[in-house]
Amino acid sequence: MRGAKGGKSGLGDAEPSRPDLNAWIEALGAAPGGTVTEDQILAWVEGPLRRFFPFQRFLGAYGRLVGGRIRMRNLVTSGYPHGFVAGLEESFDLGARGCFAWWVQNRAAFILDPADPPPFATARELDEIKELSLGVVAGHGVIDPFANAGTYLSFAGVAADQKQHLRMSLNLIAPVLHALFLATEQVAAQGIDLGKLTERQRELVDLALMGLPDKTIASRLGISEHTVGNHFRVIYERLGISKRSQLIAALK
Known part of the structure; x- marks a missing residue:
């Protein structure tokens, strides 16, 4: 049986916090529709989404897997220095980034805490976190296996003490941002x-x-x-x- 609200369960573990569904419903209702641009995605991420899922920096990319290499097609960032964004490769080997490769294989949200990094994190990723003062990074996305394509999302500067909460929230966020990136790509192709x-x-x-x-x-x-x-x-x-x-x- 569970103890009083905010207390502990019979196993002695604190109950995991859950996403604020009211805040999520508000964010979802504010998501752009119809013809979507990258600027509209950014405005939604920095406004309604951030109120539901606080973060300091955001990176979202839609890309395709071709010959063992990822080719980025759409990129939206918030809070990152221009030099870092300009230096990102438009294509890279799948195994060049351990967290990304783990996500592609497992298709599950992950938390990269530099104080206790997962075994699949690479030295390059940890160096970037230190250099850019990113703090804790949470990542997820959506993969379309039939198109060999997908959307990858990374939120930096998230709360380190609510990892289960972060994973549950990312499961809500990922399909919505994937749909927005797909809409953006369709608009670009038409023009x-x-x-x-x-x-x-x-x-x-x-x-x-x-x-x-x-x-x-x-x-x-x-x-x-x-x-x-x-x-x-x-x-x-x-x-x-x-x-x-x-x-x-x-x-x-």
Whole structure:
């Protein structure tokens, strides 16, 4: 039998706290619908979702698994320095990040507490936590096995003493954000018209779809990395997008 509310069970363990379902219903009701943009996802995450699930920093990405490598197609972040976001690889080996690889294999929420890290956490991940002062990180997402694609979510700076609460909350959050990322990808795909580009610009797009960085593209085409960047700025403007991940999301 359970003891009084806020006390302990007969086994001597404190009852795990549960998500505030009223706060979740409010957040769910405020989620964007119809045509969804990355800016709308970010506004929902930083507003209604944060009131239900407090955090300091957020990273959400939709990607595909191709040849043992993850290729990011959509990326939304909150609270991370620009330099860190700009340095993220648009494609990486599945095993390069232990927590991500564990999540893909187990498809369950995980908590990465640097004070007591799980065995699958890599030195790289622990170094990032220390360097960026991330605190405790909670991760989850949704995988579509038929499309070899999925949405991965990471919340940093969450409460370290409510791990079961975090996992239950992430089970509610993950499918909603996955649906929003899918809606964002569909909108991006509808707005891309490569007929607006020159032959040279389409050549750069093809190289970008191979996951090549600007430096490699510049080397292949015999131009400077600065010129490659200028080309892509024009490409984004003509296609009505703002970054590489949107281009890849629309054309992959």
